[in-house]
Every structure is written in structure tokens, then in C-alpha cells.
Amino acid sequence: MSAQTTTEVPQPSLAIPIQTATAPPLREVQAPPPLPATDGGFKTILADPPWRFTNRTGKVAPEHRRLDRYSTLTVDEIAEIPVATSAADDAHLYLWVPNALLPDGLRVMEAWGFRYVSHIVWAKRRKDGGPDGRGVGFYFRNVTELLLFGVRGSMRTLAPARSQVNMIETRKREHSRKPDEQYDLIERCSPGPFLELFARYPQEGWTAWGDEAGDETTPRGQVHRGYGGGDVAPVPHLEPHERLTSVTAQRIGVVLRERYESGASIRQLCAETDYSITRVRALLESVGTELRGRGRTAVRS
Known part of the structure; x- marks a missing residue:
């Protein structure tokens, strides 16, 4: 019985050539200008x-x-x-x-x-x-x-x-x-x-x-409403029944406690913030403020 020979049939390659698409740059890339120098650096x-x-x-x-x-x-x-x-x-x-x-x-x-x-x-x-x-x-x-x-x-x-x-x-x-x-x-x-x-x-x-450092250059990028910087209010205006997150309540309570412990009364804090007496007392208590008796002011040492 003669031995049978087998011939290996080459299998098709599964590799797929990868084509890389390169998007054109948004603008011409220029070499950066030399860095400024000053005596002593x-x-x-x-x-x-x-x-x-x-x-x-x-x-x-x-x-x-x-x-x-x-x-x-x-x-x-x-x-x-x-x-x-x-x-x-x-x-x-x-x-x-x-x-x-x-x-x-x-x-x-x-x-x-x-x-x-x-x-x-x-x-x-x-x-x-x-x-x-x-x-x-x-x-x-x-x-x-x-x-x-x-x-x-x-x-x-x-x-x-x-x-x-x-x-x-x-x-x-x-x-x-x-x-x-x-x-x-x-x-x-x-x-x-x-x-x-x-x-x-x-x-x-x-x-x-920098490439946008010149006085004649307007920096790219749209300026969106609400991104103009400005001061942060010490305490926000609140509607009478507006609910606060725990983080916001904590932050406001700390501000009020500093004023209260420096001698301000609860009624003064109400006048400054337009908050109710109930809200001011609750915010003070939420940050562990020891409240004075009614009609008493802080005693400074």
C-alpha cells in the first residue's frame, strides 16, 4: 500500500491593509519664536x-x-x-x-x-x-x-x-x-x-x-455666557422655601457663624441676607454654632 502524500493548500491571508487617513491641519504650523531673555534671567x-x-x-x-x-x-x-x-x-x-x-x-x-x-x-x-x-x-x-x-x-x-x-x-x-x-x-x-x-x-x-501673546492678536475660542469671571457672593439670594444642598448649606452656615461669633445678632444677619429668623438659626446650628440667649450679644475678650 503506497503512502499518500498531501499537499498544503495556502490559505488566504486574513490581514487587511490598514489605510491611515490624515486630516489636514487647521492652520499652518509655524516654528515658535525664540524665548525672551533678560539680564540675569x-x-x-x-x-x-x-x-x-x-x-x-x-x-x-x-x-x-x-x-x-x-x-x-x-x-x-x-x-x-x-x-x-x-x-x-x-x-x-x-x-x-x-x-x-x-x-x-x-x-x-x-x-x-x-x-x-x-x-x-x-x-x-x-x-x-x-x-x-x-x-x-x-x-x-x-x-x-x-x-x-x-x-x-x-x-x-x-x-x-x-x-x-x-x-x-x-x-x-x-x-x-x-x-x-x-x-x-x-x-x-x-x-x-x-x-x-x-x-x-x-x-x-x-x-x-506665545503665538497669541501680541496685543494685536485676538485669542481663538468662543466666549460663552456665564464665563466672565467676577466676584463670588458671600451668601446667595434664596427664595423663602428654596431647598439647599448640604454642601451649600454648610458653606453659608460657616459664613454666618463667622459674623455671628464676631458679634452680629440673628436679626442683623436676617437684615443682611434677607433670610428668615428660622433659616438663619437652622444654618447656624447646622455648623455647630453655640447660640446666645435672646437679646444677648457676644462678649469679646
Whole structure:
């Protein structure tokens, strides 16, 4: 019996050639201008880089074609900017970074020649002082943003920084615009000369660098209603039977307790807030305030 031979029939390849479609850029990409220089270097540098998100869909990505807020850079491109050549041997760096990109922010800070030592939190507030829940995020709805603080060489913050809390609580501005209050904070806590990288709204007394830093340039991105910044009211106006969340009640109660313990009566608080006596007493009690007897005022030592 003769042995049978089998012939292997080649199977068709299941591999499908992948075609990569490349969308044309929104605008011509130009080389960045050289960094500014000053004698002795800049003592304080503020930077708000145009971070590029991995997920570039929807309103999360600032360079999404439908929105066209501003051009973005990869982490490598940001890290390669020779910031150290413009910094003084002893200098401070304030670096804005989205919560999701914190590791990238630390990497960039190190690449620029600074070591991380602390950070400031921007708490975005509504007009009534509550958290502004219009932020985005895949895991939580972000109502904060981080301003990393780094040091090059050896330089302490100025004396006013000893009493400066590491939080800015303000209302939001247009997309990506940081609070104007940052400039006053930085100028009180760090010495000049001051340099702002990726500046979009140049400030008096600061050297600005970026493709939207010129006075003749109007930053891209639509300004939406309700994003104009402004003061946060100490306590909100409330309708007589309006229900409060526990967070808002806690915040208002703390404000009222400070006034009450400084000598204000419940009737005075009612006149200042237009709240009823019942509501003022309930808010005070909700934060553990020890109420005085009727008709008695606080005794200051």
C-alpha cells in the first residue's frame, strides 16, 4: 500500500491593509519664536501650555476641529522648549496642568530644570460660591485645576507667601483662560522679573511669549455666557422655601457663624441676607454654632 502524500493548500491571508487617513491641519504650523531673555534671567515664570489630550474627541480636546479653541502640543514638544535658558539660576515656576495630565506636568517641570515642591488649587465656583459643575472629565466632573509650583536653584517665596493659602476660588472664564487673580498672587509671593509662556492676555509688568501673546492678536475660542469671571457672593439670594444642598448649606452656615461669633445678632444677619429668623438659626446650628440667649450679644475678650 503506497503512502499518500498531501499537499498544503495556502490559505488566504486574513490581514487587511490598514489605510491611515490624515486630516489636514487647521492652520499652518509655524516654528515658535525664540524665548525672551533678560539680564540675569527671569526670576519667576508662569506657563499655561496647550496640552494635547490622548482622547481628542468632543469638548474635552481643545483642538477638536468643531471647536478650534487653540493649537496644542505633545508632551515631548512642550518638554523640549528650552525654558532653562531664560530662567535665572534661582527661579520659581508656576505651571498649569489639567488633573488628568499631572504626571506629564511633573515631567515637563523637570525637563525645564525645576523641581516640584508644592501646588495651588484653582477651585472653580459659581456666583453663589458653590462648585461650578460645568467641567468635563471621564471619571469625575472636574471643578478644580492644578497650578504646580517648582523651584530652580534655591529661592524661598516672599514674606506674604507665609500667609497665602494654596487655593484660588473664583468663577470660571472662557475656555482654558486662567483666573486673573493668579497674577496678584504670584507677584506677592515671587520676585520679578516675570515671564509668562503661552500668554494669551498680556499683563502689565510681565514679558509675554506665545503665538497669541501680541496685543494685536485676538485669542481663538468662543466666549460663552456665564464665563466672565467676577466676584463670588458671600451668601446667595434664596427664595423663602428654596431647598439647599448640604454642601451649600454648610458653606453659608460657616459664613454666618463667622459674623455671628464676631458679634452680629440673628436679626442683623436676617437684615443682611434677607433670610428668615428660622433659616438663619437652622444654618447656624447646622455648623455647630453655640447660640446666645435672646437679646444677648457676644462678649469679646
